[in-house]
Amino acid sequence: MAAAASSEEAVKAAKVLMVGAGGIGCELLKTLALSGFSDIHIIDLDTIEVSNLNRQFLFRQSHVGQSKAKVARDAVLKFRPNINITPYHANVKDSKFNVEFFKQFNVVLNGLDNLDARRHVNRLCLAAEVPLVESGTTGFLGQVTVHVKGKTECYECQPKPVPKSYPVCTITSTPSKFVHCIVWAKDLLFAKLFGDRNQDNDLNVRSNDDSGSKTDVFERNVDEDLPQYAQRIYDHVFGYNIETALANEETWKNRKKPYPIYIRDALPEDAVQRNGSSRDHKNEEHEPSATVSLGLRNPQEIWSLADNSRVFLEALKLFFEKREKEIGNLIFDKDDQLAVEFVTAAANIRASSFGIPPHSLFEAKGVAGNIVHAVATTNAIIAGLIVIEAIKVLKGDYQNYRMTYCLEHPSRKMLLMPVEPFEPNKSCYVCSETPLVLEVNTKTTKLREVIDKVIKSKLGMNLPLVMVGATLVFEDGEGLEPDEAANYALNLEKVLAELPAPVVNDTKITVEDFQQELKCSINIKHRDEFDEEKEPDGMVLAGWSGPVDKQVNSNGDKRSVPSSSSADDIDSTAEDIPVKPGMKRKLNEILESQENFDALQNQSDVGSSSAQVVEDDDDDIVMLDEDPKQGKKKRLQ
Ligand SMILES: Nc1ncnc2c1ncn2[C@@H]1O[C@H](COP(=O)(O)OP(=O)(O)OP(=O)(O)O)[C@@H](O)[C@H]1O
Numbered sequence: 001m002a003a004a005a006s007s008e009e010a011v012k013a014a015k016v017l018m019v020g021a022g023g024i025g026c027e028l029l030k031t032l033a034l035s036g037f038s039d040i041h042i043i044d045l046d047t048i049e050v051s052n053l054n055r056q057f058l059f060r061q062s063h064v065g066q067s068k069a070k071v072a073r074d075a076v077l078k079f080r081p082n083i084n085i086t087p088y089h090a091n092v093k094d095s096k097f098n099v100e101f102f103k104q105f106n107v108v109l110n111g112l113d114n115l116d117a118r119r120h121v122n123r124l125c126l127a128a129e130v131p132l133v134e135s136g137t138t139g140f141l142g143q144v145t146v147h148v149k150g151k152t153e154c155y156e157c158q159p160k161p162v163p164k165s166y167p168v169c170t171i172t173s174t175p176s177k178f179v180h181c182i183v184w185a186k187d188l189l190f191a192k193l194f195g196d197r198n199q200d201n202d203l204n205v206r207s208n209d210d211s212g213s214k215t216d217v218f219e220r221n222v223d224e225d226l227p228q229y230a231q232r233i234y235d236h237v238f239g240y241n242i243e244t245a246l247a248n249e250e251t252w253k254n255r256k257k258p259y260p261i262y263i264r265d266a267l268p269e270d271a272v273q274r275n276g277s278s279r280d281h282k283n284e285e286h287e288p289s290a291t292v293s294l295g296l297r298n299p300q301e302i303w304s305l306a307d308n309s310r311v312f313l314e315a316l317k318l319f320f321e322k323r324e325k326e327i328g329n330l331i332f333d334k335d336d337q338l339a340v341e342f343v344t345a346a347a348n349i350r351a352s353s354f355g356i357p358p359h360s361l362f363e364a365k366g367v368a369g370n371i372v373h374a375v376a377t378t379n380a381i382i383a384g385l386i387v388i389e390a391i392k393v394l395k396g397d398y399q400n401y402r403m404t405y406c407l408e409h410p411s412r413k414m415l416l417m418p419v420e421p422f423e424p425n426k427s428c429y430v431c432s433e434t435p436l437v438l439e440v441n442t443k444t445t446k447l448r449e450v451i452d453k454v455i456k457s458k459l460g461m462n463l464p465l466v467m468v469g470a471t472l473v474f475e476d477g478e479g480l481e482p483d484e485a486a487n488y489a490l491n492l493e494k495v496l497a498e499l500p501a502p503v504v505n506d507t508k509i510t511v512e513d514f515q516q517e518l519k520c521s522i523n524i525k526h527r528d529e530f531d532e533e534k535e536p537d538g539m540v541l542a543g544w545s546g547p548v549d550k551q552v553n554s555n556g557d558k559r560s561v562p563s564s565s566s567a568d569d570i571d572s573t574a575e576d577i578p579v580k581p582g583m584k585r586k587l588n589e590i591l592e593s594q595e596n597f598d599a600l601q602n603q604s605d606v607g608s609s610s611a612q613v614v615e616d617d618d619d620d621i622v623m624l625d626e627d628p629k630q631g632k633k634k635r636l637q
């Protein structure tokens with residue numbers, strides 16, 4: 001498109017692709033239509049849910065269950081009947097949305113909610129050489145970034161944050177916030193009682209029983225009935241373990257001491273006996289629920305210690321009574337009512353021990369599920385900013401591209417902070433040709449491990465092909481001949497050095513994903529030993545801009561308890577703000593008010609990256625000029 005085109009002409013002539021018709025997508029489609037765009041394609045894989053209606057204003061109750069892309073189109077055509085909107089009720093990762101498909105558009109606009117799809121669209125936009133405007137929101141925070149091949153960084157040029165993790169000792173011994181109690185309840189206690197028993201767990205499993213035996217107190221004794229078992233677990237985790245921790249005086253020198261809670265302190269004897277015996281018949285028909293059994297119907301209410309104790313005992317019992325088959329395989333899920341009840345009660349009892357205020361079931365569910373409540377206004381603002389950047393892109397006005405952050409509190413009287421985009425990262429494996437380096441023991445590591453842990457998991461390839469020199473050693477996907485497939489299956493189980501084309505020190509391998517049109521080289525460096533704790537994969541990939549998590553606790557112990565949400569759950573890239581090299585100081589400028597830092601900090605408390613985990617080791621510092629409206633950056637030596 002000619003650089004001199006007026007905005008109006010550029011908009012009229014444009015063919016745009018929107019990916020995602022959710023919170024941002026609905027606002028975006030409406031704004032595009034009202035701004036004069038007349039050829040819009042929308043991809044969304046989902047159908048409308050009741051929970052979408054509070055902010056996705058193109059949808060109504062009667063649309064629940066229908067395709068988001070199609071209903072969004074119909075809703076907008078009602079007030080803009082003469083424009084073309086083409087909906088696709090499909091996953092953007094489908095092979096039909098290939099490079100040729102992407103090439104037909106002048107710009108692609110993302111309104112997605114997960115890293116995987118964002119990375120996929122980034123790769124296709126690079127291959128098709130179509131500019132991408134990327135966006136994300138989390139509560140009051142949001143951001144819009146522009147990615148144009150060769151001119152600005154791509155979406156994957158910089159590391160992405162991983163969900164926040166906490167030092168093990170904070171979780172196991174010295175919680176100071178409610179979220180620490182929640183992480184303890186779901187990632188340690190829930191996992192220990194109902195999850196995979198063989199997984200490492202930092203809970204103390206020994207008791208001081210007379211025999212001094214080494215048995216795991218979480219094992220149920222043969223002669224023990226369920227109420228007895230539940231009470232024993234209660235006394236162990238809230239009573240005995242706290243007493244054991246108190247014995248370590250050093251820990252409590254500068255901290256408030258916790259107090260142990262035994263069931264006899266929390267509930268009178270007869271209440272323990274009667275607990276849950278009022279079980280009503282509703283529980284027989286519905287999913288088992290401790291709050292239903294106990295008549296605690298208001299999820300906003302903050303329970304007393306006695307009520308939390310009753311819920312704890314009842315939920316534990318219900319798991320063993322009603323969901324026995326799942327025990328050993330359960331993973332905490334915020335949509336599992338009984339799991340949320342158990343975790344809320346356990347977290348509250350622990351909080352009570354440590355003098356931390358208790359929370360309601362509703363609040364605890366939000367913390368446990370990393371839920372940040374969406375703000376419709378933020379989505380609307382972000383959609384407007386996407387359209388502003390899209391118009392600049394269409395006009396070829398690249399001098400004026402801006403990444404814009406939407407803040408929670410005004411900084412220099414501004415809520416929207418524009419910043420000039422970064423240049424492409426020369427060592428990005430996605431948008432540059434720079435090879436990656438993989439340190440690995442080539443004599444003991446199987447090809448399967450490299451494919452699973454590096455090529456699929458870190459590089460995000462779906463259907464990879466692996467070449468060693470001119471030899472194809474692995475290929476994924478449909479359409480393989482049976483003998484080819486058998487051959488590749490054999491290769492998967494071979495160690496690298498014994499592949500038909502051996503992979504040893506200094507071998508260069510090429511990996512490619514045709515669907516993503518991504519090809520990159522990996523230089524192999526053989527190494528004999530890996531540190532089990534620091535390098536648990538048994539291999540180290542360098543030059544990769546994957547998730548960052550640099551949290552180290554005060555003892556220098558790098559192990560940490562991750563909050564169990566996946567990176568995919570991060571609803572936006574708003575948390576990316578502090579993670580860009582050189583951005584921390586710039587952010588100090590941008591977020592000059594304490595409230596903005598607190599807002600980001602609070603984001604991290606519910607499960608994403610935080611400003612704290614960033615090391616500002618890049619000397620290419622970027623700062624705002626005096627007049628932030630210019631959004632100009634200075635490079636300092
Ligand atoms: N791979 C994908 N292909 C197509 N659409 C996708 C893909 N991944 C996510 N989406 C869509 O992106 C949209 C993101 O919107 P949003 O963040 O508001 O999520 P939501 O699912 O509508 O709401 P919530 O997650 O809060 O219930 C969703 O409509 C989702 O279906």
Ligand SMILES: [Zn+2]
Pocket residue numbers: 153154155156157158424425428429430431432
């Ligand atoms: Zn890049």
